[in-house]
Amino acid sequence: MFKVESSSAATSSSSSGLTIPSSNFDFELSFCDDGTTEDLFDSFATSPSAMDSTSGLESSTDNNSAGGVVRGIKIEPSSDDDQSEVMSTEVSPAPPPPPQDNLVVVSSSSIGLDGSNPSTSSSSNNKIIMGGSLISSTRQGGEDSPKNMDKSSGNKLNATSSSGSISNNNNAIGNSVKKEGVFADSNNKSFHPCRVCGDKASGYHYGVTSCEGCKGFFRRSIQKQIEYRCLRDGKCLVIRLNRNRCQYCRFKKCLAVGMSRDSVRYGRVPKRSREVITSAEADQSSFDGTSPHSGSPGSNSGSPPSTTTESASTTNGGIVGSTVNNSTVNNNNTSPTSTVGVSENNSSSTNSGKVSSTLSPLASLVTQTHLTHCIYTQEKVRDVTPRKLTLDLKEHTETIRVSLFSALSREMLISVQSVVEFAKRIPGFTSLPQDDQLILIKTGFFEIWAVYVAPMTTKDSVTLSDGLTLNRKHLDIVYENEFTISLFSLWSKISKWTDSDLALLSGASLLSPQRHLLTNHSTIVLTHSQNQILDSLNKSDLSPILSDLRRIGTAHGEILDWFRQHWNKLVCVPPLFAEIFDIPRSIEDENMYNSS
Amino acid sequence: MFKVESSSAATSSSSSGLTIPSSNFDFELSFCDDGTTEDLFDSFATSPSAMDSTSGLESSTDNNSAGGVVRGIKIEPSSDDDQSEVMSTEVSPAPPPPPQDNLVVVSSSSIGLDGSNPSTSSSSNNKIIMGGSLISSTRQGGEDSPKNMDKSSGNKLNATSSSGSISNNNNAIGNSVKKEGVFADSNNKSFHPCRVCGDKASGYHYGVTSCEGCKGFFRRSIQKQIEYRCLRDGKCLVIRLNRNRCQYCRFKKCLAVGMSRDSVRYGRVPKRSREVITSAEADQSSFDGTSPHSGSPGSNSGSPPSTTTESASTTNGGIVGSTVNNSTVNNNNTSPTSTVGVSENNSSSTNSGKVSSTLSPLASLVTQTHLTHCIYTQEKVRDVTPRKLTLDLKEHTETIRVSLFSALSREMLISVQSVVEFAKRIPGFTSLPQDDQLILIKTGFFEIWAVYVAPMTTKDSVTLSDGLTLNRKHLDIVYENEFTISLFSLWSKISKWTDSDLALLSGASLLSPQRHLLTNHSTIVLTHSQNQILDSLNKSDLSPILSDLRRIGTAHGEILDWFRQHWNKLVCVPPLFAEIFDIPRSIEDENMYNSS
DNA sequence: AAAGAAGGTCACTAGGTCAG
């Protein structure tokens, strides 16, 4: 089973009490059949998030989305990176439960896929909620995310005054925040990654979308003409977590992505290009975690792609990214240097020897985005400690089934959020009509999750993000044996893949052109995009994997339908509460009566 | 499969040879009475870092009650303490279903509280306790007394700055800052304990609030990949007084609390999270009456009481009694304290005139453990952003009630785990029969939670860990008005207490001897333990608080019964928690604009 | 104006130092 190899880190575990916010079983769901639906996934969380803005993802008119949620807190060290910022308060009241429909529905609004008004329209059916995850995302590094991209306009005079501490800030911030919150949709925070390190960008600095840290670093570097030296081989990976470990490589990366004194752009962003940014940005925003190969510091080689926006006419399909040069995802990193490397790095090289050729821009973006959003990347699951689940077989099978299904659903829910964030950054996705975007998410999330979670599987078990480990028998209870077999069969084929490859596979899955009801145009576009991704994924036996994956997704959809129909009968009490509070497990018989 | 890989920092560590001795299991939950168990919760790994999200800002609580702010929140790597190591994951198959019954079982064995403590008297440096106060001798390193405690107070102009421009316009700021130092600080020094050893922390190093010593030690450890070995069993207690006795265990503790190169946070601390100053401040504020004591802000350091139980073999003198031996301090009893004694330390010195005695070992342990496990400590909550809850009153009251109850229950559930972790480390608890342990947890969790969450309350609202803020009206819906009043009344009395004092109160609550059905022996032991804790908590008006707390706990139990009985009837209606919770208040329209 | 970026500020921390 699982071995946790590194001792130390994992070690502490037991004692540590970390509580994961969600607790192990924390789901509570309840539903009724009466037609209503389900929000199965809802329950959790909740928190507001905020940010956002315009992300460009959509044309939005208004923002308040309804279902937004975001999470707020965390308690635990989980690692994730997301950066959300939050606060908001906003959000509109949600409409009543959606009518029937899918189990997981993603309401575009809440997700942020669209900007448009949210809930209302979609209302009809969908809803999912993303947001709350139990697992919260946390950020590492301790750093807090920068306030927001947008700085509030007004500024206050020094907040610094010490003492008042809280009070002062509040107002200033409060106001601004509030404002932000508004639009913010919950989960969507438009997150623009720093091209240099991947952290949250604060704007366009020296010609590049970058974070405060890299901006300041670059400024200092050029002002003081500092000369840096790399203690290793000049190929250090530059990502948020280790950007301060090698100035030489950081600066080189800055230059590589185009930072330059001449690239500065002052003043407000040209209005119309704004939109373009979205898509364009998506392309280029890619931060690729690879080490900077090009340009040596000192030389200004990398000229800023286009300094200014305008150009951008890139087509969605075609991505002309300038970034290309850097993208080599799978870094074969040469230097073993112990510490330095970031795990991702190592891992990839480790696992597979394959040297993938350079990826297409889209593929590169997919990979990068995956690393940022997937909750199962090596880096993020590093310290998850598996916990076996033991069930009492004497219990009603149905009850167990529901519990397990709920646990899995919750897990998937968590993933859905990252899938959405992921999707939002894929040009081939964002350029589609919203309805189609929803279709892709709704029909593809299981497949994507299955790919995401693959690294967490062994031949007979799968470990969820909170450590809960389910084996074949458990899955047999939830699904059918045949389904379980297919699933594990698939997992066995891809569980050793690198995060990069999994990223491509999940991306290809998301962009499946063969989903029902897509518009013809979308189908065409998707075909193109998917092929682009698949081309970068040169694995020999890909075809069977893809078909297996699709079959699994379809089967899961049917299973979902079953649960949808029988949910009410199955579930009445949130399993967890029952345990904790000694609430009688309702269910059938007895319970019908008692009520008074 | 799982790869737990540690990235650099952690990695090295692992390499450094920490082997994990054996696995211990932390605790298992068993649900059925029939003895079977299920281990749902087991170990969690610690993750390296966590961060938080959010920004918070002001607390918007419902009514803007004046008091408003709740603790800020931050997320942080929680950590656990040392000891456990663990790894294994296996578990035997167990049957039980969760249905009714007990919740938690703590196997004492698993807990590592036993002896291990190193200290024993022998070593050369120990400190001596004189009449209660203790003097520690021993310190290594450059022992100068630290120059200045807080950095915050004065700011220096630094001449050093390379950057040149020194003169700025901002002088204003400079002045203001300066002031801070004055009185205020003199008496108030917020004492932040090192998460590793309990000494005074000098900042946030490698992702953890830690002292200069531990920072330097950790740095050296990862720089040269030193391999350490424990001469004992790998469970040495790590506290200031003996932190240098076992490098292996010290390093292990460092990792356990989350130190990692990946968790480094540079730069200024985001304003919002500015802490509210610690306990010291809180204390101070409460000066009103009674509470003189303050003392121990931060408290912590744990002393190893050790033992309890058996183990104790360590010491030379035979120790017969379990916990007893340690009791020393507080009462001035001179006890021999075999173990290190520890008493501890740090805190006290400050100037407040009061001489609070040092905490008893048990009390000290309680506090330290609390800081580690409670999810609402200042440090952890620093960045939680309150979100108001808006309900649609048109909704069925019952539905809302169920939803709110569930939300609260979920919150408590999260806390239960930490309570358990907390309990596991309290000798007075672990030495009890398991049945009694269960009784204490089940009957006490609400009271404990109420104490835990106190800092998150204002006079009219309570903010949960995810930011969701409930006001009196909301609680009135769930409970009865009378109950709500009692609860807020209690909260108003203790919400400003320091984490240390809350730790003691919750510990005393956990160890209540008057729970029903406890064995006589347990009652006796608990009485002793509880008194020991209460003695350290010298607050004048403690008695009414204790009785209120007990009454509230009882009332909550009755409410639970009600829910238990009516649950089926209530819940079949999908509460749609999410629906409700994600709906924050209506919003303020004004902001709507800017969005795009 | 308003939006948005360069630069400046200065609260903070990794590391290096060197008595102890």
Added chain:
DNA sequence: CTGACCTAGTGACCTTCTTT
């Protein structure tokens, strides 16, 4: 080796200045 200090950075905010 340890750890109190010091130094070179770092980056969250803020101010000043540009451009739409």
